[in-house]
Amino acid sequence: MEQSHWQPSRQSATPLHMQITQYIRDKIVGGEWPVGTRIPSQRKLAEAFKVNRSTVVTALDELTAAGMLEGCKGGGTRVVNHTWGALAATPPTNWNDYVKSGIHRPNLPAVQEINRAEFHPGVIRLGTGELSPELLPHLEMSNVLRRVADRTPPLGYGEPMGDLRLRELLAARLQKLGIAASPASVLIVSGALQALQLISVGLLEPGSAVLVERPSYLYSVPVFQSAGMKLRGVPMDENGLRADLVGAYARQYNASLLYTIPTFHNPSGTIMSEARRGQLMEVTEAGGLPVIEDDVYRDLWLDAPPPRPLKARDASGNVLYLGSLSKTVSPGLRIGWIAGPQPVLERLADIKMQSDYGSSTLSQQAAAEWLGSGMYEQHMERIRERLRERRAVMLNSLDRHFAGIASWKVPAGGFYVWLKLHAPLPARTLFDQALRRNILINPGHLYDRDANQHIRLSYAFASLDDMERSLAQLAEIIESILS
Template identity: 35%
Template sequence: MWSPDRNSGTTLYMQIAEHLAQKIRCGEFPPGSGLPSERKLAGQLGVNRSTVVLAFSELRSIGLIESRSGSGTRVSLADSEETPKHTPNWSQYADDSSMVRNPPFLRKISEALQQNPELIDMASGQLSGDLAPTQEIAEIMSQNRPMSYLGYDNPQGYPPLREALVRYLNRHRGIDTTESSLLITSGSQQSLYLIIRCLLSPGDAVAIEDPSYCFSLPMFQTAGLRVFRLPLDQHGVQPEDIRQLYKKHRIKMVFLNPNYQNPTGTLLSEERRRKVLDIASELALPIIEDDPYSLTAYDGEPPAPLKALDTTGSVIYIGSFSKIAASGLRIGWMAAPRAIVERLADARQQMDFGLSVIPQQVVATFLDSPQFVPHLERLRRELQFKRDMVTAALRREFQGRAEFLEPRGGIHLWCKIGADYNENRLLEQSIRNGFVFGPGSVYGSEPGCLRLTFGRANAGDIDRGIAALREAAEKLDLF
């Protein structure tokens, strides 16, 4: 994010004025569009409000902006000439888009992290930099590997990566598949998007866990789907709830995250897994299994995915490189019937003509390398260490006033710290204290819950972060 240079010979307010003028002239702020308030812009740029007041005054003096009581500061409309000139109403285009925006809490968290990168981040659903196999990937990329072609890739993904995934899924997940039944995606979210947009229609009913990461995905609402909840307990969903939703609403798909579920960290019991598959087979009901965390099992014995137990072809299996290595490589995959893979590959080709070959080659090499298993072992140890730090800090800081279930894998801890309270106030106070978390309502939860992503936070920041959360809770008299 741009910020004024305090060592420049140009005053701060003139730097800000020139920066805004450039954005106005290049069309980023078209005529008639609103500018941030003086207070908000001052906070974003780390300057006094009076500095922004001077910058706005400079822009008003040259006719670029205008301020009106009650409507804030806006970019001036073009002067009328003999032939009127009109600018498209870009704000209306943005507001009228059929694509639903991300939940307000997620936008607030993103904005806070952009404005203050020093925040202790236990909200973002990814690994911290120290957990990534940075050195191993750097070595792979530094090797002179011949690349015969750098054009558009195979619509289903880089063939050597799909071949490596066949071996990986068999070796580490007990899944037998073929490269023709695999589709490479830019991550689990793109896999879900393709399934929702291509295999379902507006008005279709689907079932998701409650709470669930899926609640934070506006793509379900954008697609016009009717979403029904499957409540979770400490052993996952109740299989009979699936049957009841099918009878009542004729659900067409079930979306499950059975291994170290996001956000609760729960593990679907083996008995319930088999019952879910029996019901799916009985009803010819597709199961979409999202499995990003299973290889993080702290005891080194990952639970079998539904796909490995599926004997009737009921499960579409989604995986990702993001939660076991590096989200920045943007590599995910889907194992599905060949007809589905071909249909979704065709749809994805309309979006981007396929992924970059280079990160696919890196991942293909890493999956087969002797460094892959040691990396997983280190990742498990470090995640368990961070989990233990979080649980110890919660017990120490909250003195029994925080309820949680210790996950046995994954990167999230689900916590309840009080009765119904104003999540927005708690989040804002926590941000002021230098800490950010995932509000429970983003995931469709009962009041009083929040998600702490210990996989993202640096170990040295965890104690201070939980202390900041406790201070915020006490300031708001939550207990």
């Protein structure tokens, strides 16, 4: 449950516990917290309201006595609202039953907590996988949007495959990467995540197995699981996905496709070697195993341009290639693309029209302006330079504070350092203690349930000062837990 930024007023003549009681009562009576809702713990409420825990306990006791709350056997407190519900002609709708009945799985509780905490004032986001606001091209985007507006932008729906000019520009860029693409073989989507959602419901049967790297970003978002698919992890090494194991895993699980991030992998930062890419393509083509290549980090190389995409080696249309501007220009623009066989893209475009009737025409025109004007290349040169600086700051901090407690590899691009602690410790304890000091981390178990000794760190989001200070504090927290 998302907590409000509301806090009781210490200047008010009304006692703090009575203000909190009225606040929660209003949430219940107004229907925001319906029957069955589990309210935050006493500790979290006390932290959110900036009061003593005893003040929260007094407020909750009054609401419990009034019949609006009750304790649960498994811990926690839920809304029961017997008092006004009993007086109503009919009992209030139990929305909690509806919430549990929805076919789309919720995010992992830890992911939900991270999503909420990211927007708490003062929180330092050490794991966020996006560019810092100070790196986003605010002035350039304003100019782009102004030029789009001067051309009398279209305000109606767009064509199913997306803006033609944008697809032409993307096809030309893909051809420079060695990918045989025409505008007809490019579909515009609202970010790479929507591409995965379309694929999950449009190309796969419920119960299908999807092979992924282990660890993998896909374990942290239930996009395939919500459509009834099962994720099966294939081990990685320093050269990327173990291609020599893919055939056996595909046969064992009767896999329907393989999802991979070969370039600056999320979360490990690994870049798949040239030899491994060739081996993987041979294995998947021989076994008739389709591949989703997620290449959203490609342009974020810091040391040298990465190897050609898997799609550039694809002579049989076996690879669906995903790209996006979310990691490089703006996550708020919501522009991504899929390149692949036309019949597949037409199927996905039809499903997309059923769900949102096409991506924003304004965003598509802005993206076309970025790519067609040369601004994108200039922007990426600046971003790479800034990310190199940020990577250096993080690596220096790790050398100073983590040399005795963890190991890591230097990423050649992307956003992430995959930190491995030398000794296991309770992930929940570490997460909670870090958050109490306004440090938000992404624990490794989000990406692999067995990666309890790992933390995904990002050098892309937090300011340099915040990064250095919070890493020093995080090391202190880890050492105190281990001691």
